[in-house]
Amino acid sequence: AQKITQTQPGMFVQEKEAVTLDCTYDTSDQSYGLFWYKQPSSGEMIFLIYQGSYDEQNATEGRYSLNFQKARKSANLVISASQLGDSAMYFCAMKGPGYIPTFGRGTSLIVHP
Amino acid sequence: NAGVTQTPKFRILKIGQSMTLQCTQDMNHNYMYWYRQDPGMGLKLIYYSVGAGITDKGEVPNGYNVSRSTTEDFPLRLELAAPSQTSVYFCASSLTGGLSNQPQHFGDGTRLSIL
Numbered sequence: 001a002q003k004i005t006q007t008q009p010g011m012f013v014q015e016k017e018a019v020t021l022d023c024t025y026d027t028s029d030q031s032y033g034l035f036w037y038k039q040p041s042s043g044e045m046i047f048l049i050y051q052g053s054y055d056e057q058n059a060t061e062g063r064y065s066l067n068f069q070k071a072r073k074s075a076n077l078v079i080s081a082s083q084l085g086d087s088a089m090y091f092c093a094m095k096g097p098g099y100i101p102t103f104g105r106g107t108s109l110i111v112h113p
Numbered sequence: 114n115a116g117v118t119q120t121p122k123f124r125i126l127k128i129g130q131s132m133t134l135q136c137t138q139d140m141n142h143n144y145m146y147w148y149r150q151d152p153g154m155g156l157k158l159i160y161y162s163v164g165a166g167i168t169d170k171g172e173v174p175n176g177y178n179v180s181r182s183t184t185e186d187f188p189l190r191l192e193l194a195a196p197s198q199t200s201v202y203f204c205a206s207s208l209t210g211g212l213s214n215q216p217q218h219f220g221d222g223t224r225l226s227i228l
Contacts, residue, residue, distance in 0.1 A: 009153070031212050032212070033212060033213065033214060035216055035217075037216075037219075042221075043201065043221060043222045043224075044219060044220075044221050044222070045203065045205075045217075045219035047216035047218075050214045050216065052214060091155060091156070095211075095212070095213075096211075096212065097211050097212050098210075099144060099161060099210040100146075100158060100161060101217065103155045103156040105153065105154060105155040106153075106155055
C-alpha cells in the first residue's frame with residue numbers, strides 16, 4: 001500500500017521569498033512517480049510538476065522545483081520567488097505500477113504581501 | 114480545449130433524493146476517476162475506470178454507482194442521498210495508467226449539499 005504524508009497543514013511566506021512544502025511517502029514499489037498539484041480557492045486542481053523514482057535529476061518547472069531525496073522518501077516542493085497568486089492548497093500524490101494515485105491531505109499556503 | 118467537464122457545478126439535494134453527476138472528457142483518455150474532497154481530508158477515490166465498459170471500486174464506493182458506456186463519459190450516480198455525501202466531487206482523467214509521467218486532468222468540481 002502507498003501512503004503520502006504532508007505534515008504542514010498551513011504555511012505562510014512573504015512575497016518574493018522561497019518556500020518549501022514537505023511531502024514524505026511510503027511504498028513497496030521499486031518504480032513510482034510523484035506529482036504535485038495546486039488547488040486555488042476557485043477549486044480546480046492544477047498539475048505542477050512530476051518526478052520519477054529513477055530520474056537522476058530533480059525536476060524543475062519554472063519557479064517550481066522538486067527536492068527529491070529517495071533514501072529519505074521525501075519529495076518536497078520548492079516554490080521560489082513566491083507570488084500572491086501562489087496562495088492555494090498544494091497536494092502531493094504518488095502513483096506506482098497500478099492504476100490508482102494516492103494523495104496527501106494537502107498544505108495550505110498563504111503568501112503575504 | 115474543454116478538457117474534463119463536470120455538470121452541475123452546484124447542487125442542493127434533499128435527503129433520500131437521487132441525482133447523477135455528469136463528467137465528460139474530450140482528450141480520448143482511457144482512465145477516468147471520481148473523487149470526493151472533504152475539508153482537510155484530501156481526495157478520496159470513489160470509483161475509477163480503465164476503459165469503456167470497465168469500472169471498479171475505490172476507497173469509498175458505498176452509496177454511489179458509476180457506468181462507462183463510452184470513452185468520453187463517466188457519470189456518477191447518487192442513490193438515496195445522505196448528509197454524509199455532502200462534499201465536493203471531482204472527476205479526473207489520465208492518458209495512461211500505471212507508471213507514467215502523465216498527470217491527471219481534473220474537472221472544476223461539483224459542490225453538493227444534502228439537507
